[in-house]
Each structure stands twice: as C-alpha cells, then as structure tokens.
Amino acid sequence: MTASVAGLDRSIAVRPRARSTSEPRVVRWTLIGVALVFLLLFLVVPLVSVFAGALAKGFGPFLRGVRDPDTLAAVRLTLLTAAVAVPLNLGFGIAASWAIAKFNFRGKNLLVTLIDLPFAVSPVIAGMVFVLLFGAQGWAGPWLRDHDIRILFAVPGIVLATTFVTFPFVARELIPLMEEQGTEEEEAARVLGASGWQIFRRVTLPNIRWGLLYGVILCNARAMGEFGAVSVVSGHIRGVTTTLPLQVEILYNEYNFTAAFAAASLLTLLALVTLAAKRWVERRREDT
Amino acid sequence: MAIQVRNLVKRFGAFSALQEVSLDIASGELVALLGPSGSGKTTLLRVIAGLETPDSGDVLFDGEDAIRRDVRERGVGFVFQHYALFRHMTVFENVAFGLRVQPRKIRPPEDEIRARVHELLGLVQLDWLGHRYPAQLSGGQRQRIALARALAVKPDLLLLDEPFGALDARVRKELRRWLRRLHDDIHITSVFVTHDQDEALEVADRVVVMNEGAIEQVGTPEEVYDHPATPFVYSFLGDVNLFHGRFEAGHVQIGESSVRAHPGGSVEEGEAMAFVRTHEFEVVRERIGNGALPATVRHIRALGPRVRIELDRTDDGKMIEAEVSRAEYDALDLRKGDQVFVSARRARVFVNSD
Numbered sequence: 001m002t003a004s005v006a007g008l009d010r011s012i013a014v015r016p017r018a019r020s021t022s023e024p025r026v027v028r029w030t031l032i033g034v035a036l037v038f039l040l041l042f043l044v045v046p047l048v049s050v051f052a053g054a055l056a057k058g059f060g061p062f063l064r065g066v067r068d069p070d071t072l073a074a075v076r077l078t079l080l081t082a083a084v085a086v087p088l089n090l091g092f093g094i095a096a097s098w099a100i101a102k103f104n105f106r107g108k109n110l111l112v113t114l115i116d117l118p119f120a121v122s123p124v125i126a127g128m129v130f131v132l133l134f135g136a137q138g139w140a141g142p143w144l145r146d147h148d149i150r151i152l153f154a155v156p157g158i159v160l161a162t163t164f165v166t167f168p169f170v171a172r173e174l175i176p177l178m179e180e181q182g183t184e185e186e187e188a189a190r191v192l193g194a195s196g197w198q199i200f201r202r203v204t205l206p207n208i209r210w211g212l213l214y215g216v217i218l219c220n221a222r223a224m225g226e227f228g229a230v231s232v233v234s235g236h237i238r239g240v241t242t243t244l245p246l247q248v249e250i251l252y253n254e255y256n257f258t259a260a261f262a263a264a265s266l267l268t269l270l271a272l273v274t275l276a277a278k279r280w281v282e283r284r285r286e287d288t
Numbered sequence: 289m290a291i292q293v294r295n296l297v298k299r300f301g302a303f304s305a306l307q308e309v310s311l312d313i314a315s316g317e318l319v320a321l322l323g324p325s326g327s328g329k330t331t332l333l334r335v336i337a338g339l340e341t342p343d344s345g346d347v348l349f350d351g352e353d354a355i356r357r358d359v360r361e362r363g364v365g366f367v368f369q370h371y372a373l374f375r376h377m378t379v380f381e382n383v384a385f386g387l388r389v390q391p392r393k394i395r396p397p398e399d400e401i402r403a404r405v406h407e408l409l410g411l412v413q414l415d416w417l418g419h420r421y422p423a424q425l426s427g428g429q430r431q432r433i434a435l436a437r438a439l440a441v442k443p444d445l446l447l448l449d450e451p452f453g454a455l456d457a458r459v460r461k462e463l464r465r466w467l468r469r470l471h472d473d474i475h476i477t478s479v480f481v482t483h484d485q486d487e488a489l490e491v492a493d494r495v496v497v498m499n500e501g502a503i504e505q506v507g508t509p510e511e512v513y514d515h516p517a518t519p520f521v522y523s524f525l526g527d528v529n530l531f532h533g534r535f536e537a538g539h540v541q542i543g544e545s546s547v548r549a550h551p552g553g554s555v556e557e558g559e560a561m562a563f564v565r566t567h568e569f570e571v572v573r574e575r576i577g578n579g580a581l582p583a584t585v586r587h588i589r590a591l592g593p594r595v596r597i598e599l600d601r602t603d604d605g606k607m608i609e610a611e612v613s614r615a616e617y618d619a620l621d622l623r624k625g626d627q628v629f630v631s632a633r634r635a636r637v638f639v640n641s642d
C-alpha cells in the first residue's frame with residue numbers, strides 16, 4: 001500500500017507544475033531564500049560550531065577531552081541508561097499499543113492520554129516527582145533508607161527518570177500503525193490455528209517492524225540526550241552519576257570549553273547517526 | 289460436517305445482532321446467509337467460526353458442543369471479506385501458514401508442505417503466483433489465494449464472509465461459478481454471507497434469509513423466490529412492486545382495481561400488502577375487466593431480451609415497474625407518455641387482520 005502511494009507521489013512530482021499553482025519567480029526565490037537562511041542560522045551554524053569548538057585547540061586537546069576518565073564514565077552511564085530504558089519502553093510500547101489498537105476496554109481513552117503525560121509535563125517536574133517519591137523526605141524515603149536502597153542520586157534514579165521521559169516514543173509510533181492495520185490478519189492467523197505467540201511473532205511483529213524500529217531510534221536518542229529530569233535526580237557526583245549531557249554542563253561551567261565541546265561533539269555525532277538511521281528506516285518503510 | 293445452531297443470542301451494547309437464531313446445516317451443503325447490512329448474517333458466521341462468543345445459545349458440530357472449543361480447534365476455514373492475507377508474506381507462505389503453525393508433532397515435513405501448497409495453488413489455478421506478495425495481486429486473485437489458504441488445513445467447514453463483495457461485476461460472476469464448481473468437487477460443508485440476492489440464488493443449495501437479527505425464511509433458491517414466507521423476503525428478493533390496499537371477500541382493492549388474492553391462513557379481511565414482481569404484470573392498451581390500473585408510461589429501457597417499463601399510476605401517481613418480453617413490447621408499440629392499463633397476473637398478499 002505505502003509503496004504504491006509513495007510511487008504515486010513521485011509520479012506527480014515529475015509532472016510539470018500546473019500554471020495555477022506556480023508563483024512568480026520572485027516569490028519562489030524569496031521563499032526558498034528565507035528558508036535557507038533560517039536553516040543556516042539555526043541549524044548548520046550551531047552544528048558546525050560544536051565541532052569547531054571541540055577542535056579549536058587542535059586534535060590533541062580534543063582527544064584528551066574525550067579520554068578524560070570522568071567523560072568516559074559519563075559515556076558508560078549514558079549507554080547503560082539507554083540500554084535499560086529503551087528495552088523497557090520497547091516492551092511497554094508494544095504491550096500498550098497492542099492493547100489499545102486491538103481491544104476495547106474501560107479506561108482506554110484515559111490510558112491513551114496518560115501515555116502522553118511525559119510529553120506534556122516539563123522534564124524538570126518529572127525529576128521532581130521522583131525526588132518526592134524516593135527522596136529522604138519523600139513517601140518511600142524512610143523505607144528505602146531502612147533497607148539501604150539508594151535510588152535518588154544514584155544510577156537507578158537516573159534510569160527511572162530517563163524511562164519516564166522516553167515512555168511515549170514507541171507507543172506513540174505504534175498505536176496509529178496498529179489501529180490502521182486492524183485485527184483481520186490476526187483473526188485469520190487464529191482461525192488457521194496459530195497460538196498467541198505465533199500470531200505475534202509471525203503476523204503482528206513483521207507488520208509493525210519498521211514503525212517499531214523508528215520508535216526505538218527516537219526513544220534512544222532522547223534517552224541519551226535527556227538533561228532536565230536526569231539533572232534533578234542525579235546529584236551531579238562526577239564520574240558516578242553524571243550522564244553525558246550533565247558532563248557537558250559541568251565542564252562548561254568550569255570554563256573548560258575544549259573538553260565541554262569534545263563531550264558535546266559525541267552527543268552531536270549521536271544525533272547525526274540517529275538522523276541517518278531514521279532516514280534509512282523511513283526509506284525501508286516506504287519500500288515495504 | 290453437520291452444524292446445528294440453537295437459539296443464538298448476541299448483543300453489541302444496545303444493538304441486538306442475533307435474536308434466538310436456530311438453523312440446521314447438513315453435511316456437504318452449500319448455504320448462503322442472505323440479508324441487508326445489519327441483519328446479523330456476518331455475526332452468525334463469526335459465531336459459528338468462534339471469532340465471536342454468543343451471549344447465549346449453542347453451536348453443535350456433528351452433535352458436539354463447539355462453543356467451548358477454541359477457534360483454533362474448530363477445524364474451520366474462514367475467508368474474510370477483505371481477504372486478510374498476510375501482507376508481508378508471499379502467496380506461497382500465506383497458503384503454507386496454517387501448516388507451518390501446527391504443533392511440531394503433527395506438522396507435516398517441509399516437502400509435504402510444499403507439495404500441499406502447490407496442489408492448492410493449482411486448485412485455485414494460480415500456481416504461477418507463489419512468489420508474489422498480496423499487494424501485487426488483483427482482487428480476484430487475492431480472493432482465490434484466501435480460499436486456498438483456508439483450505440490448506442483441510443477444514444471440515446468452510447465459512448466465507450461476503451466472498452465476492454469487493455470485486456467488479458465480471459470477476460464476481462466468474463468466481464461465483466467457480467466456487468460452485470469447486471464445492472461440487474470437494475463437497476465441504478460451506479456457508480457464505482452475502483447481501484446480493486443473485487449471488488445467493490445462483491450459488492447456494494439453500495438460502496437463509498435474515499433480517500434484523502432473525503431468520504425470515506430458509507429454503508432452496510426456488511422456494512424462497514417463488515414462495516416467500518414473509519413480506520420482507522418478498523421485497524428483498526427480486527424486483528418487486530408493493531401495493532397497499534384493503535383485503536375483503538377474497539379480493540384486494542388497489543386504487544380502483546380489484547385483484548383476486550389468496551393470502552392463506554384464516555384472515556377474512558384487513559389492511560393488506562400486495563407484492564407483484566416486475567415480470568408478473570400484463571401491460572395492455574385497452575381495459576379488460578376491472579383488475580387493471582390505468583397508468584402513464586414514464587420511461588422505457590429496451591436493453592436485451594427483456595424490456596423494463598416505468599409507469600406512473602393515474603390515480604395516485606405512484607411508480608410501477610414492469611418488465612415485458614421483447615415480443616410483447618414490439619406488439620404494444622409503446623411510446624413515452626402513452627396511456628395504458630396494467631394488471632397483475634399474480635400477487636402475493638399479506639393481510640394484517642384488524
């Protein structure tokens with residue numbers, strides 16, 4: 001379906017423009033010019049300046065900045081956080097969108113609204129919620145202290161805050177896709193004798209795989225880049241509870257610009273890889 | 289496999305989809321569930337398949353309770369209205385699916401699966417399409433692949449939901465005949481849902497006419513067409529004209545004409561509905577007796593061997609649709625605007641006693 005629609009778009013695009021929709025040359029070039037200038041000022045210049053800042057004093061200082069033990073620890077923590085948060089939200093996203101798209105139940109609309117909550121609320125507030133819950137004065141604070149469990153200002157808190165903030169990405173991507181596909185193929189598989197697991201693995205999953213991957217890529221990008229919520233629960237213990245974005249801030253506040261930009265360039269690279277992966281998935285999706 | 293349906297009730301919220309429906313289907317029969325949309329025919333089919341659980345009532349397969357059996361264990365082949373082919377699998381894998389998901393203990397070996405799939409693709413005459421994807425097939429081809437897929441697991445019962453609904457007229461006609469022949473060859477108990485009377489009358493051994501969640505009549509195509517049991521069946525099957533009048537002393541008074549009628553039952557008099565099929569009219573230029581209604585010719589469609597004439601009744605302006613043979617039409621030499629007399633050779637009358 002998608003393939004034929006995309007093909008149609010292309011065939012329309014190569015047809016000569018109808019007179020009624022073509023603007024005078026001046027208007028066209030002005031519009032394109034404005035868009036290009038805007039793009040240059042707000043996207044290209046900052047992007048280039050990150051790398052320029054990182055390499056301002058040459059390649060040696062840049063490498064030293066990247067190899068700094070605290071920065072490396074921050075990279076490890078960032079990867080660990082994403083490695084926990086993304087699979088969690090992948091599982092939740094599939095479960096929630098399956099339930100929402102294929103079944104009718106009481107409170108369905110409430111669930112759909114709740115999934116969007118992390119998008120609607122400021123990440124700082126998300127962090128504050130966890131402080132309220134697990135902080136020394138929080139609801140679970142005394143119990144946690146008695147059992148010697150550290151959540152706040154430790155890795156679990158960072159993972160929790162990140163998971164909360166990246167909660168909607170996979171589900172948001174899958175719900176419309178699954179709703180559009182309906183339940184007929186699953187019913188057909190059931191009549192043909194497939195078990196629930198077989199239906200999921202052989203019918204549902206292949207149909208949603210590109211949407212799923214797309215959601216995971218976005219989820220991962222956000223999980224690695226999250227600042228606000230993590231900043232509140234982290235406690236900023238250098239080399240222990242600083243993720244890469246927090247590390248950038250610390251270095252920047254210490255006027256260690258080369259190191260700050262070196263760390264920032266790692267995050268920027270991640271963004272570029274994400275964009276490339278996203279584009280690739282989009283292309284694959286159109287083809288299948 | 290023989291199927292018995294007993295007092296099925298199914299509600300969706302406030303909507304009553306099935307009201308105490310009972311039906312017997314003999315082994316090897318080809319049965320059509322015919323009715324307008326919302327008549328409950330698809331719900332009945334889905335309950336038999338196990339895709340829908342009834343609120344009450346029983347479904348028996350060869351005398352054994354099927355309601356508590358899971359869909360997977362009912363041995364049913366189901367062809368969905370929009371085919372529901374697995375879009376990411378080739379035609380071959382679609383047909384093989386039912387065999388591949390069988391538990392290891394009973395699953396046939398790979399070469400047997402291949403042989404069976406090729407045999408089925410041969411049966412639906414599409415062996416050359418095995419490597420294609422559903423999106424690359426025409427509607428009629430998808431339809432036949434869906435049928436092959438349903439037959440792969442050797443079901444005891446084949447259920448088809450509007451099997452020809454989404455196809456264009458010519459393919460539809462071709463597939464109808466083809467399904468009939470296929471059924472004659474493999475003799476599997478089959479039930480199909482349709483809203484198209486021609487389809488039901490042409491293909492099925494028996495027709496079940498449904499309306500508003502209940503069965504109006506069950507019978508062979510000839511029975512339901514020639515002897516409709518209820519006003520609904522009459523109006524739903526074939527092109528029909530409806531007249532309202534008063535039944536008295538063996539006659540229905542329609543306008544200024546009086547038509548003899550045998551409504552059956554013991555009703556002596558009352559408000560009556562008289563149904564007359566388009567081909568049951570006689571159109572004449574001179575009035576004979578008092579059974580004829582004066583009318584004006586409004587429109588003539590002379591295509592093929594039968595000529596359709598639309599007439600306006602002179603007394604109340606209501607439309608009458610009549611159909612005459614080419615020869616009659618030529619003899620009458622009708623023109624638009626001509627004054628004629630229309631009389632019913634036959635009328636089926638339903639009387640509400642007062």
